Amino acid sequence: MKRPLALARKGIGRTSPNPVVGCVIVRDGAVIGEGWHRKAGSPHAEIHALKMAGDAARGADVYVTLEPCCHTGATPPRTDALIRSGVSRVIAGMRDPDPRVSGGGLAALKQAGIETVCGVLEKECRAVNLPFIKHITTGLPYVTYKCAMTLDGKIASITGESRWISGDESRKHVHRMRSHNDAVMVGVDTIIADNPLLTVRHVKGRNPVRIIVDSRLRTPTTVDILSGPLAHATIIACTEDDPAVHRRYLQTGVSVLVCDPREGRVDLRDLLEKLGRLGIQSILLEGGSRLAGDALTRGLIDECVFFYAPKVIGSDGFSPFAITGITEMSHAMAFTDLSVRRMGHDIVVTARPEGTCLPA
Ligand SMILES: NC(=O)c1ccc[n+]([C@@H]2O[C@H](COP(=O)([O-])OP(=O)(O)OC[C@H]3O[C@@H](n4cnc5c(N)ncnc54)[C@H](OP(=O)(O)O)[C@@H]3O)[C@@H](O)[C@H]2O)c1
Known part of the structure; x- marks a missing residue:
């Protein structure tokens, strides 16, 4: 989660009204994809990381600083992309406080059979998005x-x-x-x-x-x-x-x-x-x-x-x-x-x- 946090910080001052988010995809102990949200209206961190990982994302672990969203805003829901990619585990730093998400993103992943964990380095993940x-x-x-x-x-x-x-x-x-x-x-x-x-x-x-x-x-x-x-x-x-x-x-x-x-x-x-x-x-x-x-x-x-x-x-x-x-x-x-x-x-x-x- 330290790496996704460092990536998330690159977006500070550029993403408003969206949060800053960093994401890393890991398989067999190696990083196969990473990304961060660069600017409001542009693709989100998970999308950049999934693109970099390509087919290797199947069965991989996704570390992301904020719960992936499950609603359509300026871009489609990240949960759909994660489910389609076939990842097996999503580890989130914190729940998304946006009332349109707030636990719904993790629930959607779980329902699709993806293992979810929430609250890793939570204090640090909150600190980048105060x-x-x-x-x-x-x-x-x-x-x-x-x-x-x-x-x-x-x-x-x-x-x-x-x-x-x-x-x-x-x-x-x-x-x-x-x-x-x-x-x-x-x-x-x-x-x-x-x-x-x-x-x-x-x-x-x-x-x-x-x-x-x-x-x-x-x-x-x-x-x-x-x-x-x-x-x-x-x-x-x-x-x-x-x-x-x-x-x-x-x-x-x-x-x-x-x-x-x-x-x-x-x-x-x-x-x-x-x-x-x-x-x-x-x-x-x-x-x-x-x-x-x-x-x-x-x-x-x-x-x-x-x-x-x-x-x-x-x-x-x-x-x-x-x-x-x-x-x-x-x-x-x-x-x-x-x-x-x-x-x-x-x-x-x-x-x-x-x-x-x-x-x-
Ligand atoms: N060293 C630093 O980092 C730094 C930074 C900034 C400023 N400064 C210095 O601070 C000095 C200015 O400070 P200041 O206290 O005189 O002025 P200020 O806080 O910049 O301005 C105060 C004025 O803002 C208006 N205002 C409107 N709503 C207000 C509200 N709810 N609460 C308070 N004020 C409100 C009031 O005028 P109206 O009633 O007419 O609206 C009030 O007189 C300057 O010398 C400047 O160089 C130093």
Whole structure:
């Protein structure tokens, strides 16, 4: 299952709205076929692996990271192809959480006389598909918050300057993260302070949809994100519903998404529900402090990636989360599943806010 997992990872950032899947076919102790799902709409992992194995698939074992589907979507059911090939055993990493499948794929194989096993390296198989699992089970996108900060926890100086806190390697990694997510999201004050492009430039990969959260449409029409060929892949989420104000932005090619208000600002839960309905499975939340603070307190962040640079700027500046009112340590917001690694001169900490509604 380690090999199919490595193959599945090759598809990260390319398969949405489908899951990433890897598959290996083994006979007499030798790999005779392998494949992975490369892109939505293209053949699935099992189909590539069966094609490579050819007639030798008869009587072989199939290792696949996710239960094969039994319904017709953009491509025919993989269970039919497996049954036709004459394989004798299918070992799946996890059940497909898609309610149209959920055990039905394995049941169809069993009924056709194929031995089935499920749950091999299940934790690892789930980990590669967290956005797919969250989106298909809750309708909400999987949200990863990333920020670069000084060792004393500041994401910008008091003047709002944040370029550059982290080193080249970390910034390159952020571009990779962008290409792995369906969308990136920032608050309007980050657009005003940094004028970012939010594109993938330092690595090869697709550009995500760009989302600006801007209740009253304060985004200057002169900012870089509103010009150029990617303007059409940009959404401004607001609470302003005056079409005359929208027109100013629509002329640049961007879309305007009107959301419910909450305490005078965009209701982030409503926004995420709307983005989920548009098929957006994963979002890289890139700040700033206020937007991340609201997302964290509302339990809408699934994962955080903190880049700590070996710098200190003292007590003036922006925190990663603009949250106030916590006066006792026992009320601190807790994080779990921590992992730490070096990236150039920086340290990267990955953690999950405790109590987010990660699917079981
Ligand atoms: N180091 C890093 O990794 C990093 C990353 C990003 C940003 N930054 C820095 O962070 C600073 C900006 O942070 P910021 O906190 O001032 O601004 P922000 O979070 O980018 O934007 C905040 C604004 O977004 C709007 N908004 C709409 N709905 C909201 C909601 N539900 N919750 C919160 N805000 C909502 C509000 O304006 P309206 O009420 O008008 O809608 C609010 O004032 C900049 O200096 C930037 O350089 C650093």
